Amino acid sequence: MKKIIVDSLKYKYPGTDNLALNDISFEVEEGEIIGIVGKNGSGKTSLSLSLTGLIPHFFGGGYGGKVLVDGLEVRNSTVTEISERVGYVFDNPFSQMTAAKYTVYEEVAFGLENMGLPREEIKKRVDWSLQLLDLESIKEKYPFDLSGGQMQRVAIAGVIAMKPQILVLDEPTSQLDPEGSEEVFQVIQSLAQEGITILIVEHKLEKIAKFCDKILLLHEGQLIDFNHPQEVFSRDDLKDYGIMPPVFTRVCRALDIKNPLTGHYPVTLEEVTQLVKNHE
Amino acid sequence: MKMTLYVAKNSIVHKSDPITKLTYCLVAAIVPYIIPNHLFAFVIMLLSISLLLLGKVFRKMIPIYILSLFLLITIVIIQGIFHPDNVTPLFMLGPITFYQEGLLIASLLIIRIINMLSAFGVVILTTQPDDLIEALVKKGMSPRIGYVIGSVLQIIPQMSSMVGTIMDAQRSRGLETEGKLSTRIKAFIPLIGPVIMNSLIATRERSIALEIRGFNSKRKKTFLRDEKEFLFGKPYQLLLILCFIGAIIWRIFQ
Numbered sequence: 001m002k003k004i005i006v007d008s009l010k011y012k013y014p015g016t017d018n019l020a021l022n023d024i025s026f027e028v029e030e031g032e033i034i035g036i037v038g039k040n041g042s043g044k045t046s047l048s049l050s051l052t053g054l055i056p057h058f059f060g061g062g063y064g065g066k067v068l069v070d071g072l073e074v075r076n077s078t079v080t081e082i083s084e085r086v087g088y089v090f091d092n093p094f095s096q097m098t099a100a101k102y103t104v105y106e107e108v109a110f111g112l113e114n115m116g117l118p119r120e121e122i123k124k125r126v127d128w129s130l131q132l133l134d135l136e137s138i139k140e141k142y143p144f145d146l147s148g149g150q151m152q153r154v155a156i157a158g159v160i161a162m163k164p165q166i167l168v169l170d171e172p173t174s175q176l177d178p179e180g181s182e183e184v185f186q187v188i189q190s191l192a193q194e195g196i197t198i199l200i201v202e203h204k205l206e207k208i209a210k211f212c213d214k215i216l217l218l219h220e221g222q223l224i225d226f227n228h229p230q231e232v233f234s235r236d237d238l239k240d241y242g243i244m245p246p247v248f249t250r251v252c253r254a255l256d257i258k259n260p261l262t263g264h265y266p267v268t269l270e271e272v273t274q275l276v277k278n279h280e
Numbered sequence: 281m282k283m284t285l286y287v288a289k290n291s292i293v294h295k296s297d298p299i300t301k302l303t304y305c306l307v308a309a310i311v312p313y314i315i316p317n318h319l320f321a322f323v324i325m326l327l328s329i330s331l332l333l334l335g336k337v338f339r340k341m342i343p344i345y346i347l348s349l350f351l352l353i354t355i356v357i358i359q360g361i362f363h364p365d366n367v368t369p370l371f372m373l374g375p376i377t378f379y380q381e382g383l384l385i386a387s388l389l390i391i392r393i394i395n396m397l398s399a400f401g402v403v404i405l406t407t408q409p410d411d412l413i414e415a416l417v418k419k420g421m422s423p424r425i426g427y428v429i430g431s432v433l434q435i436i437p438q439m440s441s442m443v444g445t446i447m448d449a450q451r452s453r454g455l456e457t458e459g460k461l462s463t464r465i466k467a468f469i470p471l472i473g474p475v476i477m478n479s480l481i482a483t484r485e486r487s488i489a490l491e492i493r494g495f496n497s498k499r500k501k502t503f504l505r506d507e508k509e510f511l512f513g514k515p516y517q518l519l520l521i522l523c524f525i526g527a528i529i530w531r532i533f534q
Contacts, residue, residue, distance in 0.1 A: 083492045095485030100430040109504040114494035
């Protein structure tokens, strides 16, 4: 079942001449994890915002084409309507704290109160998301007293608790250490297994290669490629788009080690290990 | 840093309905202006101070009273010496004469100010901000206004921390921020620009974040916190409102 359909999407921010998104089309199936990559200014955040309805409803500007999320056409729906189906996590967790709540527990419950859920359901969901993100030990802490990494996990918990059908994450691990990043990606994977469709903007390409089903490569607002990680990271012209493939892929390219079945370079440690084992 | 003036104590005032306390605060602050009588204002002031004592928070009010001293002394000097109704000299300090009429007016103003501070203290020091906002939203106040009231206390310390960061950043680039007044004024301009820009950006981002967490949802908002049982609910609020109306009627027909 298609959860996201983007058809010929064009977008221009108010007061600018260049298209931030130029004729973008792709479709995403339910439960897929999609990594959005590209260098700064390539349109990653604009594309993410267009899935939440913030583009065009909040930002204004020139808009063309069609975006359907979980059957809802973004242009004809309000951000509030879309927010019940699409969750969005910012790269800056500080701004995502409501500044109206005094504990992590209350902070995570904020969206659920707005949804008008019964108190017992709110508590159930908050407990679930706190457990998922390993935040139970700090649930009584004041949100602004947390470290950047903890705050980032609280921001994710607050969105996940709303149980959106689609989750868009803009650099959700930017303030996390390697262990914290791995944990967040594990959570993302388990959410996808529950049927949640996930789009993630991320510069940590090793993680993207490991966890994503497909990669959407953007450059100057245009869709360059939308394919499996092995195919995208095996492209010869990646440097032209400011992308450095994962280290395993670079090593294998240098040694000309390709997967004989697909003809592509491996992208994860597991793949490389398997190839070497088979070779032996 | 949590910025709230609330003082957690186990008292009957803390357990009282936040709306009743807010109603008391407003009625107690306004009625002494409607009924311009020294004794009446003094009794209300004593009542407000008694509530502070009962709530075990009177000591927290002392710095606020001390802060208001400058204003109170100014009132005594200006009214006591310069009020246009001054006729009867009461005492002299060197060449300066203080008049009875002016000092009487000053004393009423002082009682009203102390009463007002104390009444606000009863609400602010004995009520959790969340309880008050939640009670007001349940009474029909817009959640937007509730958010503004609730968030302002938290955003101010965040902004002051941001100012510190920006100041450090500018200092590291050679900006002199300490020393003579002229140096400080010069430093103000390169500091205020980034502070305003950062605040605007943060506000914009936060409004987006609220939007996508359903803040503008048309659905009836629910509350995470269990319903609290408060003392002195609706009948007492009604009684206070009746007192307020009574004061207005008294003023009209007196």
